[in-house]
Amino acid sequence: MNIKFLSDLSLCCKKQPILINRYPKYAAFVFFTTALLISYFPFKYAFASQWGLSISVLLIIVVLVLNALKLMTSPLTILNGILIAVIIGGMLTFLSFSAPLAAGIWTPAFLVSLYLLFPFKVAWLVALFFWLILSYSTVAQLTFDIALRLSLSSCIVLMLTTIIVKIYNDAISTAEGLATTDVLTGALNRRTMLEVLHKEHERVTRYKQQCCLVMIDLDNFKTLNDTYGHASGDELLIQFVKLVHESIRQNDTLFRLGGDEFMLVLPCLNIADAYAFVARLQKLVPQVINYKSVELGMSFGVCEMQEGETLNELIHNADTALYQNKLARKANTLL
Template identity: 50%
Template sequence: MVIVIAALLFTAVRLFQGRLSVLKCLLLSTVLGSTLIYFSFQSPIITVIWLPAFLVGVFMVFPFKIACLTNITFWLIITYLNFIHLHIEIALRSAMSSGLIMLLTAVIVKTYNEAIHAAESVATKDPLTGALNRRTLIENIELESERVTRYGQTCSIIMIDLDNFKTLNDKLGHGVGDEMLVNFVKLISQYTRKNDKLFRLGGDEFMLLIPGMDAQTAQTFIARIQNLVPAQLTVEHVALGMSFGVCEITADTAVEQLLELADQALYQNKAQRKKKQKDS
């Protein structure tokens, strides 16, 4: 009994600290489940009393899939033992009530998790394109800057601006413009890695965060995408272009300075492209 109460108190404390790791899930479920199985032999009625609390507690602190697997496993084992050691009516009522509690708790937790995920998505992502929004940009750059400073890793940021976007909006309407923004984000996602992050700063301005890539490599990488944009993002003879500015994150450099350097590189690239177009 002391073990069960201690484990439940631990579970209550963990409610305020977030989900458990997989290893701790295994250890806690083994201790609690084994204790309940032990009581199924020594005093089955105690198992009937504590089983619902065990099922709910597991859903509260375990990752959802692990909680489902753990609860179903121990519910089946303990229900089987209850039918052996208890009167069939008591065992049946225990199985039905604890099973219903397990099902309802699973539905509530799943709905809650989905609501939290949706809220986080709204808070961090641009609703039109699905790219990360400006609110998360500083946090991510600071995180990568800390890794560069502490571990000597490399990381580059790329400021991106779409050329001819205003012309496309004025000529074909904002609906087509929005569609082109979505297609641009899809194009970027085809050529970037899972750890690369694209942010929409507003309008037709984006920023790409590329961990593990120095400025020279990032320059070569984004130049290839720059050549693809006009070919793949053209509507009724209006072709989008793309200007970019690359800045490598260096140790102990302020985020504001990094953004300013990337912005300066962007306007240099834009000026060079305009000059090249005039000369041609």
């Protein structure tokens, strides 16, 4: 159960990154400023001999400052978010019994911060959990009228934050999708390919693992476009991308370079296995994708990423292998 929960949480974080990491310097500034603004209270509580309150606020300040410093050098992880939520949420819960009015005033800001620390769905659940706890403890300590006002104000802030963050996340997802994917086929675009190749090249260099590139060109595509029009060609491109996505592994990636040219990145696969896989795909394409009298074919070139090789050299090698495969197919030789 715990393993499944952590797996789902990890998947959720990959799909929706932590919001605070989009703007780390601004977030660090907010953390530092908040710590500075509340730095008065530990001294106030200490002079009043309220040591529990003083230590609670001091812990919150320490957490804010440490995470602000971390944000200046590296992004926060989901574990950092959990640590911040547990410590600050725990201290606010303690304050809600000792100084409920102060806790009620700080609660909305804490609930908003949770949307910065966690992916959206996780943040909503965590914020709702803390709102229920803090509202209950406030009602138990203050008069019903004051407690109700504090709880309602926190609830309104929580709902508005949920709506705003949801709209923001949807807008960002749409913008990122348009920036990274081919609008027609849904395959990733050339710009994204260069980013992925750079990361894979670093992984191959650092961990001595294997990675193969496959340059793909569709045969007879120009004939189909000229004979039946671009709408038919677009439909076959969509079918081809769907076929490839159904055939590749989860960590393999397909990119559309333009026209009928595509690139496949196959991590953790040697050149022999990559060649065998793409050869099977090559035979499958004309069986699955055809339009009237035109049978769509596929030529490909495979190369393995080598340590010390530049990305331009790598792409050139894949392109050369594709050209050789095209010549061989024209000579009716299957490689």
